[in-house]
Amino acid sequence: MIQPVRSLRRSATTMATAALNFVYPPACLFCGRDVESARPGFCETCLATLKPAISNECPRCGAPVGPYTDVTKGCAQCRRESYAFDLVIRLGIYDGEMRLACLRAKATSGSGIARALADVLVDQKIVELRDAKFDFVIPVPEHWSRRLLHPYYAAETVSRQIAQRLEIRWSRSILCKTRRTPKQATSPTPQRRQQQQGSFAVGNHKHVTGKTILLVDDILTTGSTATAAAQSLKKAGAKRVVVAVIAVSPLKQ
Ligand SMILES: [Zn+2]
Ligand SMILES: [Zn+2]
Missing domain, CATH: 3.40.50 (Rossmann fold)
Incomplete structure (x- = not known):
């Protein structure tokens, strides 16, 4: 895809996501609490329990x-x-x-x-x-x-x-x-x-x-x-x- 077309499409997607987040604030996919992030995901508390504590594997x-x-x-x-x-x-x-x-x-x-x-x-x-x-x-x-x-x-x-x-x-x-x-x-x-x-x-x-x-x-x-x-x-x-x-x-x- 030509580069400017790709970046235009990306900007349009970002704007659409921002508008959607304004109407429906995103919620944590695990506990349902409101989250700040634009990307669907987890709240800080859930993320902390799902992310491994520093450990060797x-x-x-x-x-x-x-x-x-x-x-x-x-x-x-x-x-x-x-x-x-x-x-x-x-x-x-x-x-x-x-x-x-x-x-x-x-x-x-x-x-x-x-x-x-x-x-x-x-x-x-x-x-x-x-x-x-x-x-x-x-x-x-x-x-x-x-x-x-x-x-x-x-x-x-x-x-x-x-x-x-x-x-x-x-x-x-x-x-x-x-x-x-x-x-x-x-x-x-x-x-x-x-x-x-x-x-x-x-x-x-x-x-x-x-x-x-x-x-x-x-x-x-x-x-x-x-x-x-x-x-x-x-x-x-x-x-x-x-x-x-x-x-x-x-x-x-
Ligand atoms: Zn959560
Ligand atoms: Zn092993």
Whole structure:
């Protein structure tokens, strides 16, 4: 698009948003209190509970670790795990208020909160996300039969928002889920691995070969799903696969 046209369109959008905010003052997407920000999101109080307190985390699995823990080969929770992805970038731990926020983001009407959580993740991890120089952003895909019943899918909304904020190409067609797998919340890890293995496929290897990919899901539990998805991408020639999630489950710690 020609630059002046783009900036005119941006100014028009800003003015329209300001007018709308005047008529309907924006409210926190989590507690409903009025907020000052022009961008839909959270109030200061909710933001403080959703943003992690300053803590160290394992770059391999996202688990919180002590300040002096050597994480060059992962932490105590993940050292014996084999993941196909290279790194995990996460906002928080799937517990307390963050768990409630993630559950609301998953609900049919959760796209606003899913986008706002993605914004907080980008704001918190902007350095890591920019430094990785991703070629594109993709969601961990769902099987088409699930999409038929539930067209809204939180991982897709989160991934699209991250791609928009980073101005990186987004695609949901590069990786697909070829087989439906059972809901896994209660399955033990080895069973999850087995269920997910070989359930993803890359359509055209040309899109993936030599690329650095940001693979996005809303929650990372055992890493089985992300590993199976990353395995497909690596088999198709991906150079590096980084997983970004809103929260990592404390179950895996
Ligand atoms: Zn709030
Ligand atoms: Zn770890």
